[in-house]
Structure formats: C-alpha cells, structure tokens
Amino acid sequence: MSLLEIDNLSVRYGPADAPPVVDGLDLRLEAGEVLAIVGESGSGKSQAMLALLGLIDPPGRVAADRLQFAGHDLLALGERQRRRLLGKELAMVFQDPLAALDPSYRVGFQLEEVLRQHLGLRGREARRRALELLEQVEIPAAASRLDAYPHQLSGGMAQRVAIALAIAAEPLLLIADEPTTALDVTIQAQILELLLNLQRERGMALLLISHDLAVVAECASRVCVMYAGQAVEVGALPGLFDAPAHPYTEALLAALPEAGTARRPLRGLPGSVPGRHDRPVGCLLAPRCAYVQDDCRARRPPLEAKRQSQARCYHPRNQESP
Amino acid sequence: MLSFLARRLGLLIPTFLGVTLLTFALIRLIPGDPVEVMMGERRLDPQMHAEAMQRLGLDRPLHEQYLSYLGQLAQGDLGQSLRTRESVWSEFASLFPATVELAFAALLLAGVLGLLAGTLAALKRGSLLDHGTMGLALTGYSMPIFWWALILIMFFSVELGWTPVSGRLDLLYDVEPVTGFMLIDTLLSEEQGAFLDALRHLILPAIVLGTIPLAVIARMTRSAMLEVLREDYIRAARARGLSPARLVFVHALRNALVPVLTVFGLQIGSLLSGAVLTETLFSWPGIGKWLIEAIGARDYPVVQNGILLIAALVILVSFVVDILYGLANPRIRHRQ
Amino acid sequence: MNTPLPLTAEPAWPSPLREFCQAFARNRGALAALLFLALLVACALLAPWLAPFDPAAQHRDFLLTPPAWLEGGQARFLLGTDELGRDLLSRLIFGARLSLLIGLASVALSLLPGVLLGLCAGFFPRLLGPAIMRLMDIMLALPALLLAVAVVAVLGPGLLNTVLAIAIVSLPAYVRLTRAAVLGEIHRDYVTAARLAGAGRLRLMFVAVLPNCLAPLIVQATLGFSAAILDAAALGFLGLGVQPPTPEWGTMLASARDYIERAWWVVSLPGLAILTSVLAINLLGDGLRDALDPKLKNLA
Numbered sequence: 001m002s003l004l005e006i007d008n009l010s011v012r013y014g015p016a017d018a019p020p021v022v023d024g025l026d027l028r029l030e031a032g033e034v035l036a037i038v039g040e041s042g043s044g045k046s047q048a049m050l051a052l053l054g055l056i057d058p059p060g061r062v063a064a065d066r067l068q069f070a071g072h073d074l075l076a077l078g079e080r081q082r083r084r085l086l087g088k089e090l091a092m093v094f095q096d097p098l099a100a101l102d103p104s105y106r107v108g109f110q111l112e113e114v115l116r117q118h119l120g121l122r123g124r125e126a127r128r129r130a131l132e133l134l135e136q137v138e139i140p141a142a143a144s145r146l147d148a149y150p151h152q153l154s155g156g157m158a159q160r161v162a163i164a165l166a167i168a169a170e171p172l173l174l175i176a177d178e179p180t181t182a183l184d185v186t187i188q189a190q191i192l193e194l195l196l197n198l199q200r201e202r203g204m205a206l207l208l209i210s211h212d213l214a215v216v217a218e219c220a221s222r223v224c225v226m227y228a229g230q231a232v233e234v235g236a237l238p239g240l241f242d243a244p245a246h247p248y249t250e251a252l253l254a255a256l257p258e259a260g261t262a263r264r265p266l267r268g269l270p271g272s273v274p275g276r277h278d279r280p281v282g283c284l285l286a287p288r289c290a291y292v293q294d295d296c297r298a299r300r301p302p303l304e305a306k307r308q309s310q311a312r313c314y315h316p317r318n319q320e321s322p
Numbered sequence: 323m324l325s326f327l328a329r330r331l332g333l334l335i336p337t338f339l340g341v342t343l344l345t346f347a348l349i350r351l352i353p354g355d356p357v358e359v360m361m362g363e364r365r366l367d368p369q370m371h372a373e374a375m376q377r378l379g380l381d382r383p384l385h386e387q388y389l390s391y392l393g394q395l396a397q398g399d400l401g402q403s404l405r406t407r408e409s410v411w412s413e414f415a416s417l418f419p420a421t422v423e424l425a426f427a428a429l430l431l432a433g434v435l436g437l438l439a440g441t442l443a444a445l446k447r448g449s450l451l452d453h454g455t456m457g458l459a460l461t462g463y464s465m466p467i468f469w470w471a472l473i474l475i476m477f478f479s480v481e482l483g484w485t486p487v488s489g490r491l492d493l494l495y496d497v498e499p500v501t502g503f504m505l506i507d508t509l510l511s512e513e514q515g516a517f518l519d520a521l522r523h524l525i526l527p528a529i530v531l532g533t534i535p536l537a538v539i540a541r542m543t544r545s546a547m548l549e550v551l552r553e554d555y556i557r558a559a560r561a562r563g564l565s566p567a568r569l570v571f572v573h574a575l576r577n578a579l580v581p582v583l584t585v586f587g588l589q590i591g592s593l594l595s596g597a598v599l600t601e602t603l604f605s606w607p608g609i610g611k612w613l614i615e616a617i618g619a620r621d622y623p624v625v626q627n628g629i630l631l632i633a634a635l636v637i638l639v640s641f642v643v644d645i646l647y648g649l650a651n652p653r654i655r656h657r658q
Numbered sequence: 659m660n661t662p663l664p665l666t667a668e669p670a671w672p673s674p675l676r677e678f679c680q681a682f683a684r685n686r687g688a689l690a691a692l693l694f695l696a697l698l699v700a701c702a703l704l705a706p707w708l709a710p711f712d713p714a715a716q717h718r719d720f721l722l723t724p725p726a727w728l729e730g731g732q733a734r735f736l737l738g739t740d741e742l743g744r745d746l747l748s749r750l751i752f753g754a755r756l757s758l759l760i761g762l763a764s765v766a767l768s769l770l771p772g773v774l775l776g777l778c779a780g781f782f783p784r785l786l787g788p789a790i791m792r793l794m795d796i797m798l799a800l801p802a803l804l805l806a807v808a809v810v811a812v813l814g815p816g817l818l819n820t821v822l823a824i825a826i827v828s829l830p831a832y833v834r835l836t837r838a839a840v841l842g843e844i845h846r847d848y849v850t851a852a853r854l855a856g857a858g859r860l861r862l863m864f865v866a867v868l869p870n871c872l873a874p875l876i877v878q879a880t881l882g883f884s885a886a887i888l889d890a891a892a893l894g895f896l897g898l899g900v901q902p903p904t905p906e907w908g909t910m911l912a913s914a915r916d917y918i919e920r921a922w923w924v925v926s927l928p929g930l931a932i933l934t935s936v937l938a939i940n941l942l943g944d945g946l947r948d949a950l951d952p953k954l955k956n957l958a
Contacts, residue, residue, distance in 0.1 A: 053561055087562035094561075099554035104576045113572075114562050165562065340796035351812045457687075460944070464937040466888055468895045469911055469929030472918060476926075480919050595803035599892060613804070614896060617811045629808055633799040640799075 003173060003205050004029035004052075007066035010229075011047045011056055019279045022048045023229035026303065031172065034199060034206045036216040038252070039226035042273060045209045046095075048226075049175050053092060054082050070172055088118040091166035095178040097158035101150035107134075107161050108146035111168060118169035133164040137194060156187035160194065167198060173205040174198075180215070192219060213256050217241055225249045228273050228284045235309025245306035245316035247289050283312070291315050330644050334637055341633040345626050346391050350384075352622070361404070400631070401623035403616070410627045414609060419502025420490060421608035424600065425593055427524055428532035433586070436536045440543025440582075441575060447548065455540065462537030467596055471530040471603040478526060485526050488605035492519050531600045535589045542585045546578035553577070580647065587643025591636050681949035688945020691938040698935055702755040709748035710734065713905045717743035722921045738923045741913065742903075746923065749905035750931050756906050757887045757935060760821055764886040765879050767825035769832055773875065776836025777863050780844060791837070794830040802827045802885075803892055810898045820899045824886045835878050839871030873950040880943035884936045891932050907932050 004027065011022040022044040029035050037045045051062045054074065067074035070089055077085070094100040102110060111130035115121040121129055127146070134142035137160040150158055159179060166174055176195055180188035196219055199206040210216050216223055216237075223240055225233040225248065233246040244250045251269045271288040280286050282297040289296065293315060301312045307319050357366065357374045366374065375381050379390050394401075400410040443455040479487045490504045491497060495516040497507050505524070508516035550556065551574055559573050598610035605611070609628065616624035682688060701708060711717075717739060724731045725738040725746075737746040779787040797805065809823035843849060844867060852866045893899030894908030902909050907928045914924040 050557075055557060055560055083563040083565060085563065086560070087564075092558075092561045094554055094558055096554060100558040102555045102559065102573050102577070104573075113564070113568075117562070117564060162558070165558075336792055337795045337799060340792060341799055344796060344800075348808060348812060353814075460940055461933070461937055464884065464888075464933060464940045466891055466895075466908070466911075466929055466932045466936070468892060468908075469925075469932060472911070472915065472925050472929065476918050476922060591798065591801045594801040598801070598803055598807070599895070602896065614807070617807060617898070625808070625811060629800065629804065632801065632804060636799050636801065 001068075001071075002028045003031040003033075003070055004207075005066060005068040006048075006052070007064060009048060009051060009062070009064040009067065011044070011051045012061045012063075013059055019229070019274075021229050022051060025226075025229075025231055027224060027231070027234075029173070029205055029207060031205055032199075032203045033222065034196070034208065034220045036208045036210055036220035036223045037226060038210055038213060038216055038223060040211060040273065042228075043226040044229040045226055046177050049092065049177060049207070049209065052175075053086060053090065084118075087114055087166075087171075088169040089172045090175075091169070091171040091173070092175040092177065093159070093162050093166045093179050096182045097155060097162045097179075098150060098153070098182075100162050101153075101158055101165075103150050105149075106146065107148050107150070107153075110161075111146075111165060114165055114168045129168075133168055134161070136167075136198070137161070137164045139164075154187075155183045156191060159183060159187075159191050163191075163194065163198070167202070167204075170202060171204060173207060175207045175209070177209045178211070179208075180210075180212075188215075195219075213241070213252060225252070228279075230284060230312065231303065232285070232313075233309050233311040234303070235311075239308035243308045243318035245309055245311035245318060246285075246313050247291055247317060248285050249311075250317050283314070291317070326648055327645065330641055334641060337637055338634060341630060341637070342392060342395065343388070345630045345633075346388050348629070349622055349626050395630075400627040403624045404621045405616075405619055405624075410624055410631075413612065413624070414628065414631050416502070417607055417609050417612050420504070420606060421594075421597055421601070421610060423503045423505065424524065424527055424531060424606060424608060425597060427528035428530075428593065428596075429535060429586075429589075431528055431532040432535035432539055432589075436539025437543050437575070437582070439536075439540040441547055441570065441578075443540070443544045444547035444551065445570065452544075456544065459537040459540040462533045463541070465533050465537075467530050467533055468599045468603060470533060471526070471600060474526050474530060475603075485522050486519075490520060490523050490606065491516065492523075495519060527600050527604045527606055530603070531593065531596045534596060535586075535593060538585060538589060539582060542582050543578060546581045547574060550574045550577045583643065583647055587640055587647070590639045590643070594632060594636065678949050682945055685945040685948060687941050688948075691941035691945070694934070694938045695942065698754050698938070699758065701751050702758045705751050705755050709745075709751045710736070711745040711748040713744065713749045713752040714903055715744060715748075717745070719743070722917065722924070724921070725923050737927055738921070740910070740924045741917055741921075744905075746927055749910060750907070750927060752905045753907045753910065753928065753931065754935070756817075756900065756904065757890065757932070760817070760824070760890040760900075761883045761886040761939075763821045764824040764828065764890075765882050767821065768828040768882065769875070769879055772829050772832025773836050773868070775829075776833040777840060777868065779833060779837040780840025780867075781859065781863055787837070790833065794833050797827075797830045803889060806889055806893060807896070807898060810893060815893075815898045815901055817900045817904070820890050820893055823893070824889050827889065828882050828885065831878060831882065832875070835874055836871060839874055840867055843867045843870050877943055877947045877950065880939060880946055884939035884943070887932065887936055887939070 006025060006027040009022055009025040009027075010020040012018060012020045021042075025044075025048050027035075027048075037048075039045050047056070047060075050056050051064075052067065052069075052074065054062075054077075056062050064075060069085070072081075072085060074082070074085075101107075108127065108130055111133060112121070112126040115126045115129050119129075130146060131142055134145055139145050139157060139160050145153070145157070145161075150161070153161065159182075163179075174195075179195065180191050183191060192215060195206060195208070198204070206219075208216070208220060220237055222236050223234070224231050225246065227248050233240065233244065233249045240249070241253060244253055248269075255269070269288050274280060274284060274287065278287075280297065282295075282299055283289070283292070283301055286292050286296045295314050301314050303310050303312050306313075306316045357371055357378065357380060361374055379387055382390075398411065400414075402409055403413060406413065439455050439459070443452040446452050475487055478484045486492065491508070495508070495511075495513045497504070497511045497513060497516055500507050500510055504520040505517065508520045556569060556574060559569055564573070594610065597608060598614060600606065601608045601611035602614050609632065613625065613628045613632075615621075616628060717735075720732060720735065720739050721743045722741055723735050723739040723743075726733050726736050728738075731738065735745050735747070737750065739745055740749070775790050779790040781787075800808070806823040806827045809826055810819055813819040813822065849862065849866055852862055857866060890899055890906070891908030891911070894906045894910075895912045897909075897912055900906035900909050902913060910928040911925065914921075914928065917924050
C-alpha cells in the first residue's frame with residue numbers, strides 16, 4: 001500500500017456548473033519518495049494539497065473516491081482525529097514564509113506550541129527541542145532566534161523556521177507549496193537543499209509543488225504535471241522530461257532557458273488557461289495546442305500509459321524509440 | 323522601545339500647548355466685559371472693577387496674559403470656582419474618581435461583551451447570529467444615549483423598581499471616602515450591603531455609557547477577525563493541527579486585537595462626551611455633570627480649566643493607548 | 659482563480675455607476691434605510707400640510723393625552739399630546755424638518771472647509787500641512803460634545819450656533835480623511851503623469867486627486883450627518899441647543915423628562931424618532947461604504 005493514495009479528487013467553488021479548480025486528480029506517493037507537482041499558477045496544485053489537508057472551507061467543496069494517507073481514510077476522519085494527524089504525520093510548508101508565521105508571537109513560542117500539541121513536550125524540554133529544531137534547519141545563532149519575532153527574520157530565515165515548525169513532530173509526508181518562490185534566488189537553492197537533506201535523513205516523503213522545472217528535474221524522482229485542474233502527465237524522472245508525451249509538458253520544457261543555448265529564443269504557449277466560460281468539452285489544451293486534431297476537440301482524453309509516462313493525450317509526442 | 327516613547331511624548335507637548343491657547347482664548351471670546359465674566363458679577367463699582375482688572379492682569383497685553391496663564395498652570399494654579407470658592411483642581415480631584423469608576427465599568431462591559439460578540443459573529447459569518455448581532459450593534463451605535471437612559475430608567479427603575487434612579491450610594495449608608503471609588507470604599511467600610519447598593523447604582527449608568535463603545539468594539543472586532551481569519555498564518559496554524567479554541571483565542575484574536583485596541587483608544591474621547599450626558603441624567607457626581615453645571619451657572623474659571631483638564635486627560639489616555647498598541651503589535655514596537 | 663479573458667467573447671464591463679447601484683441594491687438593509695429616509699424627507703418638506711396641528715398650538719384641555727389606541731386617547735391626537743397639550747405627531751413631523759436641516763447644514767459647513775484644509779495639508783507638507791494637522795489634533799483632544807458645549811457656551815444657545823458648533827466639532831474628521839486620501843494618491847503614477855503633463859497645482863488638487871478621494875468622503879459625510887443629528891439632539895437635551903418651544907427632538911426629550919412616570923409616550927416617541935433616523939442613515943452609510951469600497955465589500 002502506498003503512503004498516499006488519491007483517487008478522483010475534485011475541488012469546486014461557486015455554482016454547481018462552474019468548472020472544478022481540481023478536476024479528477026489521481027495520485028500515488030510511496031514512503032520516502034520525492035514527488036513534484038508542476039503547473040502554472042491557478043492550475044490547482046495548491047488547492048489539491050489544501051483539500052488533502054482538509055483546509056478547504058465553504059463555499060469550497062471537496063469530493064473524492066478515495067483519500068488514503070498512512071492507513072487513515074482522510075474522508076472519514078473526524079475533525080479531532082484530523083487535527084491529531086495534521087502537523088504530526090502530515091505537514092505543510094507554505095509559499096510566503098513571513099505571512100505563514102503568526103506576527104504576534106516569538107519563534108520559540110510557535111515551536112513550543114506544536115511540540116506541546118503533538119508530542120506533549122512542555123517547559124524546558126520543549127525549549128531544548130525547539131532549539132534543536134532550529135539547529136537542524138541550519139539557523140545560525142539559533143538560541144537567540146528563539147526570542148525573535150517573525151518580522152525580525154529575513155525571508156530565507158523565516159522559511160527555515162516554517163520548515164522547523166513543519167518537521168517538529170517528524171511527519172511521514174511533508175508538502176512544500178512553492179517553498180522558494182517568495183525568496184531571493186541565492187536563498188532558493190539553500191532552502192531546497194535543506195528540504196532534500198531533511199527528507200533523506202528522516203526518510204520522509206516530500207511532495208514538492210513548484211513551477212520551476214529545473215528545480216524539479218534535480219530533486220524529484222517522479223513528477224505530476226497539472227493543467228487547468230487536471231493532471232495531464234505523470235511519470236518518473238528523468239524519463240518524463242527526456243521524452244514528454246503531453247504537448248503541454250513539452251511546451252513547459254521548451255520555455256525553459258537552458259545553459260549554453262542562450263541564442264535560442266524561448267518558446268511560449270499561445271493563448272491562456274481556459275477560464276470559467278470557455279472551458280473546452282474536449283482536451284483542455286486543445287485551444288492552445290499546436291498538434292490539435294478533431295478528436296481532441298470532441299472528447300476529453302483519459303490518463304493513459306505512454307512510452308515514458310501516463311498522459312492525457314490522443315496524439316502524444318516523443319513516442320518513437322531513440 | 324524608549325525612543326518610541328520619547329517620540330510620542332514629543333508630540334504631546336505642542337498639542338497640550340495648543341489646548342491651553344484654546345482655553346485661554348475661550349474666556350476672552352465670550353461676549354461681554356471680561357472682568358464681569360471672570361468675577362461672575364454684574365455692575366461692579368468702577369473702583370473694584372479697576373482693581374479686579376489689575377489683579378486678574380486683564381489690563382496687560384494679550385501675550386503677557388497668556389504667558390502668565392501658562393505660568394499659573396505650571397504652578398498648578400487652576401483658579402477658583404465662582405460658586406463654591408474652592409480651587410478648581412480640588413473640585414476636579416474629588417469628582418474625578420466617580421467618572422473613572424463609571425467609565426471603567428462601561429469600558430469593561432463594552433470590552434468583554436464587544437470582543438465576545440464580534441468574535442462569535444465573525445466565526446458564524448452570514449448566520450442568523452451574525453446578522454442579529456450586527457443589527458443590534460448598529461442600533462447601539464445609532465443610539466441617542468440620553469434617551470436610552472430614560473428608557474432604561476423608565477423600565478428598570480420606575481416599572482420594576484430594581485435599580486435606583488440617581489447618585490452613587492443610598493443616603494442610608496455612611497461610607498468613608500478612601501479611594502474615591504465607591505465599589506472599593508464600600509468594600510473597605512463596615513456597612514452591610516453598601517457594596518451591593520453601590521453596584522446597583524452603577525449598573526444602569528454603566529450600561530448607558532457602555533452602549534456605544536460596545537457597539538463599536540463589536541463591529542470592529544468582527545471585521546478585524548474576518549480579516550485575520552483569512553491570513554496565511556491562520557491557515558498554517560490549522561495545518562499544524564492546532565485546536566479551534568487555540569486558533570481563535572491565541573492566534574486570531576491576538577492579532578485582531580491590534581486594530582480593536584486603536585478603536586478602543588479613540589473611544590476615550592466619545593466616552594467622555596457620553597459621560598457628560600450620562601452623569602447629568604443619573605445625577606452621577608462626576609466631572610461631566612460638574613462641567614455642564616458650571617456652564618449653566620456661568621462659572622467660567624471652572625469651565626476654562628475643567629476643559630483643559632479633560633483635554634489633558636484625553637491626550638494622556640491616547641498616549642497610553644499608543645503604548646499599549648505598541649505592546650500588542652511587535653512590528654510597531656521595533657520599527658525604528 | 660486566475661481566469662484571463664478569452665479574446666473571442668469580450669464581456670461588457672458594467673459601468674462604475676451601474677456596478678455601484680447593483681452592489682448597493684443587493685444590500686437590503688441599506689435599501690430599506692433609503693426608503694425610510696425618503697419618507698422622512700417627504701415629512702420634512704411637506705410638514706405644514708402633513709401635520710394635523712400647528713406644532714406650537716396648546717390644547718389646554720388635553721394635557722398629556724395618551725396616544726389614540728390607548729385608553730383615554732383621542733382620535734384627533736394620534737400620538738397623544740405633551741405636557742402643554744401640544745399634538746405630539748405634529749411636533750415630531752416638524753422636528754424631522756429641524757433635524758434634517760441641522761444635519762445637512764452642519765455637514766455642508768464642515769465638509770467644504772474640511773476638504774479644503776485636508777487638500778492643503780496634503781499638498782503643502784512642509785509648513786502648512788503640519789500646522790493644520792496640529793490644530794486638528796488639538797480639536798480632537800477635546801471630546802466632541804464637550805467642544806460643542808464650549809462653543810455654545812461662548813456663542814450662546816440657538817439653532818444657528820448649534821449648527822456652527824457641530825460643524826466645528828466634525829471638521830477634524832474630514833481634514834484627516836482628505837489628507838490621508840491625498841497622501842495615498844499623490845505618489846500614484848497618474849498624478850505624476852498629470853504633473854509631467856504640466857497640470858498646475860490647483861488642477862492637480864481638484865481635478866486629478868480629489869475625485870479619487872471621494873468615496874471615503876461620501877461615507878464620512880453620511881456618518882457625519884447622523885452624528886450631527888445625534889449631537890444636535892444631545893445639545894438640545896442639555897438645554898444648550900435649539901430652545902423651546904421649537905419642536906426639536908432633543909429639546910422635546912428634555913422637557914419630557916419630568917413625566918417619565920406618567921406619560922411614557924412623550925419620552926419614548928421623540929427618542930424613537932432620533933434612533934430610527936440615525937439608524938437609517940448609518941445603515942445607508944454602511945451600504946455606501948460596502949458598495950463604494952471594494953476592499954471592504956467582502957468583510958462587512
């Protein structure tokens with residue numbers, strides 16, 4: 001049994017006929033694995049993860065055939081049981097670290113709060129563990145940072161604190177939602193390295209949400225590409241990036257500036273993601289796809305096995321053997 | 323923190339000087355002969371008039387008069403009441419605790435109920451409870467409190483006979499004024515039942531005076547809570563599995579408190595406005611009633627320096643609220 | 659979610675006015691308030707024709723007659739009479755006239771100078787601005803009612819002085835609001851663009867910046883209107899406002915105080931008139947704020 005099993009997850013807002021922001025997502029994640037979810041903003045990556053944690057509030061609606069994590073059925077879980085799971089076995093790091101820390105409390109207080117909640121640590125013991133955690137996320141002068149307020153930290157430092165908060169109770173799965181997007185370029189690599197180190201040392205699974213394909217190629221063993229709420233291609237790396245089957249994945253990769261090919265003009269995808277009023281009946285990419293044919297417009301393609309991956313496409317790319 | 327304090331203090335001084343200018347000008351703007359205004363007597367004989375003119379310094383140029391007024395203030399001389407011949411300061415000092423007691427009771431009521439109602443309304447957003455609470459809050463905010471007092475008196479005092487109509491304590495009781503706060507003094511005294519009587523006297527005026535602050539705090543708390551509840555750190559705290567009670571009371575309310583405190587501070591001025599009306603209605607022997615009576619009796623030294631004292635009080639309280647604001651919000655405290 | 663517009667079907671954006679009207683119409687409370695206020699204005703305008711009696715006429719045989727539906731009530735005095743036998747309904751109708759007049763006049767008298775001072779404070783940040791703001795701080799140091807009382811103490815009681823006192827008291831709110839709005843707008847690109855295009859300072863103040871500060875000012879003016887009615891009634895109640903026998907709601911309450919044990923209607927009805935009018939204006943203000951300020955739309 002996998003650590004995480006998601007079958008047919010969808011998230012909707014607004015009227016019943018509005019298109020879902022997450023549309024029939026299937027996902028498997030093994031213990032200790034690094035999986036990346038990529039896609040542009042609005043593709044439903046974050047919403048899917050929030051739904052997994054049970055953090056979608058009305059008017060948002062979540063439906064799924066199956067949401068299984070470490071032997072728990074997340075759909076059947078009571079509010080109290082869910083809280084016992086969140087932050088303990090299933091933790092999340094958010095995009096903007098400074099917004100994700102409560103501005104009114106010192107770093108130490110927030111760490112001790114989680115340690116008391118999930119591990120029952122109190123007083124000096126909690127303090128000591130909090131300090132250890134700050135050291136584990138490689139914060140210099142950790143002892144003095146315990147008494148700092150979030151606004152006194154730099155972005156990178158704040159993200160380290162947020163990571164410390166997330167790993168405090170040694171979770172089985174850490175979801176990192178664009179953990180480096182809000183940071184300076186020089187800091188991004190350090191934070192990613194820290195996440196991967198922690199993942200390796202603790203053997204926890206890491207679900208990395210990103211739109212940076214270069215980062216994904218380096219870190220992840222598998223990748224799920226999302227477009228307009230759907231997983232359009234899922235597969236192992238590096239195979240998937242070597243031979244992307246879905247034209248969208250191919251376009252994403254083509255938009256990537258590569259070292260040594262500076263003269264090649266970057267290619268973008270014409271048009272924009274379909275919105276509420278222009279969602280196609282067929283393949284969601286059809287209006288923007290260079291290889292579109294009549295069957296693409298008529299029916300939506302299912303997720304099917306291709307040469308290196310599973311993809312939602314009737315006319316996959318890169319299928320010939322090298 | 324120290325430089326924060328110093329900067330705030332530096333802003334107080336020009337404001338206070340401005341207020342002295344205002345109260346100084348006030349007396350001189352009153353139509354009529356200034357000696358008669360200050361002495362409170364009409365048709366003094368010319369010799370007495372000239373003497374008084376000289377004694378009060380009214381024959382000197384205006385800027386000298388202002389400077390000597392400031393000099394008097396600096397020495398703590400606030401003049402004498404025309405009616406009682408007592409010093410304005412001692413009258414103020416003896417009446418002030420009554421106003422503080424009333425205002426404190428009103429604010430306590432408003433703070434506790436307002437925070438509670440606002441928080442509940444925000445948590446149950448869009449529910450009947452939310453609409454009902456906010457409807458009541460808007461009604462309270464629109465309340466002519468002098469009328470509200472009459473209605474409450476009509477119902478609780480006249481109809482039901484539950485509460486007394488005026489004053490701070492029944493004449494039956496003889497309580498030594500130690501602190502000036504009746505609730506404390508009655509507790510200190512040996513008199514049986516005096517404390518409960520003082521409480522019964524306090525409750526209606528406190529409700530009347532607390533109504534508008536309560537409404538303002540409830541509305542403000544609700545909107546601040548709604549804003550905070552959408553913040554990332556609340557979602558992040560939920561993702562850490564914290565209990566709803568901790569989320570609301572430790573994380574959300576603490577952050578919502580910052581804007582609410584500011585509003586709380588701004589309420590001090592309108593609270594004193596309300597105190598003027600409430601004290602007049604309930605014959606509550608405080609500074610509001612004192613000033614209105616002084617105006618009615620044309621007791622101008624009391625009017626002049628009573629207003630000055632109240633302004634000083636408002637300035638001081640706003641200063642304290644500013645500091646509290648800094649304490650509640652580390653981001654402001656540390657800003658250099 | 660991020661939903662850029664498709665190129666083919668270009669939806670027509672509603673005009674700002676239409677959008678405002680739609681947002682406002684969705685707020686049922688504000689709509690009801692508007693209706694009530696329209697009624698009140700009609701009462702005020704048509705008072706001489708609507709009121710069954712002259713508000714000053716004393717019916718000596720009918721002192722403190724209860725409202726018509728109570729025992730001892732008279733059909734001709736629908737809401738009863740006061741201690742001098744004057745018809746309460748007529749006095750309330752004429753009172754609406756006075757309250758609205760005081761509200762309107764004091765808002766006008768504080769809004770115009772307030773906006774001017776606020777614009778100056780925002781546009782001349784070196785000397786004039788701080789001077790104006792210090793002056794406003796001083797005025798804010800005095801509780802509003804007390805300041806109004808002090809003004810009346812100097813000027814003497816009466817209708818005109820009530821209006822003046824309230825206008826002076828509410829001045830700082832407009833000045834601070836306008837200045838804050840100006841400071842918020844003055845560094846925007848459109849102002850810089852206008853300046854680079856050679857717009858003079860006056861043009862910048864009134865044509866470029868002011869229209870963009872209007873929304874909060876409209877809301878503040880609405881709230882100022884209701885506050886003025888309350889303050890005028892409070893002054894009247896303290897005997898420092900409009901003097902009897904003029905049928906001002908607050909003044910009516912002051913003389914009704916003595917009959918609290920015998921005639922609830924002379925106490926309740928004028929106050930109810932104040933409360934409902936102020937409540938309606940505040941509801942309208944809330945509706946306007948929600949419709950004008952999209953940032954607050956989802957909160958309130």
